[in-house]
Amino acid sequence: MANDKKKGLDTNGNIYTIVYAAVMVVIVAFLLAFISSALKPKQDANVENDTKGQILAALGFDRKAVDVQKTFAENVTDKVLNNGQLEDYDGPFLSSYGTALKNGDLHVFVAKTATGEDAYVLPVVGRGLWGGLWGYIALDATKTKVLGTYFYHESETAGLGARIGDRDFQEKFIGKPVCDAEGNVALTVVKDGAAKQDYEVNGVTGATLTSKGVGAMCTEGLAVYYLAGFAAQCEQPCQQTECDTTEVEQN
Amino acid sequence: MSKLFSSENKEIFLNPLNANNPIAVQVLGICSALAVTSQLEPAIVMGLSVTAITAFSNVIISLLRKTIPNRIRIIVQLVVVAALVTIVSQVLKAFAYDVSVQLSVYVGLIITNCILMGRLEAFAMQNGPWESFLDGVGNGLGYALILVIVGFVRELLGFGTLLGFQVVPQCLYDWGYQNNGMMTMPAMSLIIVGCVIWVHRSFNKEEQK
Numbered sequence: 001m002a003n004d005k006k007k008g009l010d011t012n013g014n015i016y017t018i019v020y021a022a023v024m025v026v027i028v029a030f031l032l033a034f035i036s037s038a039l040k041p042k043q044d045a046n047v048e049n050d051t052k053g054q055i056l057a058a059l060g061f062d063r064k065a066v067d068v069q070k071t072f073a074e075n076v077t078d079k080v081l082n083n084g085q086l087e088d089y090d091g092p093f094l095s096s097y098g099t100a101l102k103n104g105d106l107h108v109f110v111a112k113t114a115t116g117e118d119a120y121v122l123p124v125v126g127r128g129l130w131g132g133l134w135g136y137i138a139l140d141a142t143k144t145k146v147l148g149t150y151f152y153h154e155s156e157t158a159g160l161g162a163r164i165g166d167r168d169f170q171e172k173f174i175g176k177p178v179c180d181a182e183g184n185v186a187l188t189v190v191k192d193g194a195a196k197q198d199y200e201v202n203g204v205t206g207a208t209l210t211s212k213g214v215g216a217m218c219t220e221g222l223a224v225y226y227l228a229g230f231a232a233q234c235e236q237p238c239q240q241t242e243c244d245t246t247e248v249e250q251n
Numbered sequence: 252m253s254k255l256f257s258s259e260n261k262e263i264f265l266n267p268l269n270a271n272n273p274i275a276v277q278v279l280g281i282c283s284a285l286a287v288t289s290q291l292e293p294a295i296v297m298g299l300s301v302t303a304i305t306a307f308s309n310v311i312i313s314l315l316r317k318t319i320p321n322r323i324r325i326i327v328q329l330v331v332v333a334a335l336v337t338i339v340s341q342v343l344k345a346f347a348y349d350v351s352v353q354l355s356v357y358v359g360l361i362i363t364n365c366i367l368m369g370r371l372e373a374f375a376m377q378n379g380p381w382e383s384f385l386d387g388v389g390n391g392l393g394y395a396l397i398l399v400i401v402g403f404v405r406e407l408l409g410f411g412t413l414l415g416f417q418v419v420p421q422c423l424y425d426w427g428y429q430n431n432g433m434m435t436m437p438a439m440s441l442i443i444v445g446c447v448i449w450v451h452r453s454f455n456k457e458e459q460k
Contacts, residue, residue, distance in 0.1 A: 011317075011318065011319070011320050011321065012320060012321055012322065013320075016320055017320040017322055017323055020318070020319075020320050020323070020327075021320075021323055021326070021327075024327065024330060025330070028330055028334045031334065031338075032334060032337055032338070035338055035341050035342075036341060039341050039342070039344070039345040042345040042346075043341075043344045043345050043348075046344065046345065046348040047348075049348075050348060050352070152352075157286065157289070157437075159287075159288075159289025159290035159293065159405075159406070159435065160289055160435055205430075205432055205435060206409075206432055206435035206436060
């Protein structure tokens with residue numbers, strides 16, 4: 001079609017211009033639609049693989065070195081929190097948890113860490129400077145201490161806010177208590193170098209707003225689970241050590 | 252073959268690397284140069300992506316140049332660039348997922364990079380596909396070169412690392428050396444780009460007016 005018009009046509013004419021624009025748009029639209037639908041299954045598989053890799057990263061696995069699908073199947077079970085009880089989840093694996101959390105479907109991954117410890121992984125979502133943030137926080141069996149985290153973002157500035165995706169930053173959370181002395185969920189992020197309390201983590205230099213976003217995501221995201229009856233520890237004031245001893249006595 | 256690499260074509264390829272550098276001389280694409288250069292790695296990946304896309308959009312526009320109606324030529328160029336960027340981003344998502352995650356929004360931002368439109372309008376509309384390809388690669392690499400210089404300086408002084416590896420030794424920190432937090436701010440890249448242009452001009456006397 002385009003070839004007919006190549007020679008001997010007034011390329012400045014109205015009709016030619018309109019036909020040219022129409023043909024071009026249709027061709028490009030078909031091309032993009034075709035490519036998008038042809039690549040969709042592969043992209044979805046990548047996204048699912050990536051999400052599972054992120055959960056494994058929070059559990060301390062080296063996601064680049066392990067077979068993600070196999071390790072995930074061996075170590076992680078997808079459960080849903082319902083009236084304070086963990087129930088089996090039998091729907092399809094979700095690649096993002098924003099909508100699920102908004103609808104009140106609180107997913108909990110019952111898992112083993114890379115070192116074989118029992119852990120619970122909780123998905124959280126929040127907002128950074130430019131767009132959404134999400135993360136997975138692995139808590140120990142007593143639900144009071146962080147074993148590992150994984151955070152990522154939609155569109156934070158490369159080299160600044162995007163550094164929340166670096167392992168260096170995520171590893172700063174390891175060993176932090178979830179709650180403060182009053183028994184509130186308190187795990188948060190503060191300006192780099194300003195962390196004084198146990199539950200405060202130093203943020204990323206030059207990315208104050210993204211760091212605050214991560215902090216709010218942790219505090220609010222975890223609070224939702226604790227309010228829904230995921231764990232009772234935070235409701236009563238107690239020191240970490242006291243809590244541990246009562247746990248032992250009960251056992 | 253000798254015609255493909257004639258001295259004129261060599262000129263087309265080499266000119267944008269130095270004498271007619273897109274950032275230092277044409278002052279195009281400054282916006283993304285400021286945004287992605289706080290570390291070396293995104294700067295390199297961004298430079299390569301822009302190189303690939305300028306090269307191919309230049310070729311496509313050059314092939315179409317005799318059929319494009321003059322009044323809507325900018326729209327046609329934009330459609331070609333946008334389609335190309337979308338295809339690249341889709342292909343990356345399917346076959347190089349890690350790279351696509353790392354580039355995140357910047358792949359989309361390539362559409363708005365003025366170097367693309369600038370080269371399409373100034374070069375590909377008047378020249379054959381092979382010359383346009385060389386021009387695209389040359390301009391992309393010229394752009395990448397400045398990005399790498401700025402990214403190198405900013406990562407070294409701002410974080411004490413290069414490509415994520417610590418290069419400033421711990422003993423310097425022990426003596427009281429500190430990373431310069433200013434370097435991580437976008438404003439500093441404008442100043443560094445300014446310095447690069449200054450150095451560039453003082454070596455290229457003919458540009459001084």
